[in-house]
Amino acid sequence: MERSFYDRYFKNAVWFRDVGEIEVAAQTEAAKAGLGAMDALHLAAAHLSRADEFITTEKPSKAIQRSALVKVVYLFS
Numbered sequence: 001m002e003r004s005f006y007d008r009y010f011k012n013a014v015w016f017r018d019v020g021e022i023e024v025a026a027q028t029e030a031a032k033a034g035l036g037a038m039d040a041l042h043l044a045a046a047h048l049s050r051a052d053e054f055i056t057t058e059k060p061s062k063a064i065q066r067s068a069l070v071k072v073v074y075l076f077s
Contacts, residue, residue: 014049014050014051015049016045016048016049018048021048022041022044022045022048023041023044025044025047025048025069026040026041026043026044027040029043029044029067029068029069032068033063033064033066033067033068034063034066035063035064035066035067036063039058039063039064039067042054043064043067043069043070043072044069046069046070047069047070051070052070052071053070053071053072053073054067054070054071054072054073055073055075056072056073056074056075057074057075057076058074059074060074060077
């Protein structure tokens with residue numbers, strides 16, 4: 001069942017592969033919002049892929065919630 005889920009999910013996923021552009025956006029956003037590297041990279045990729053929202057388990061008090069690149073939604077709210 002899990003394999004089937006991932007197959008369907010990734011079949012419809014949008015991939016943004018310009019690592020250089022992701023890096024530039026991530027560095028800028030990390031400096032603005034005080035993000036860690038991995039959060040900044042994930043948000044930059046979501047933004048450049050034109051995601052409507054970024055769903056996370058990071059609590060509302062965390063730095064990722066300050067990002068303006070893409071709407072950040074706490075999974076458990």
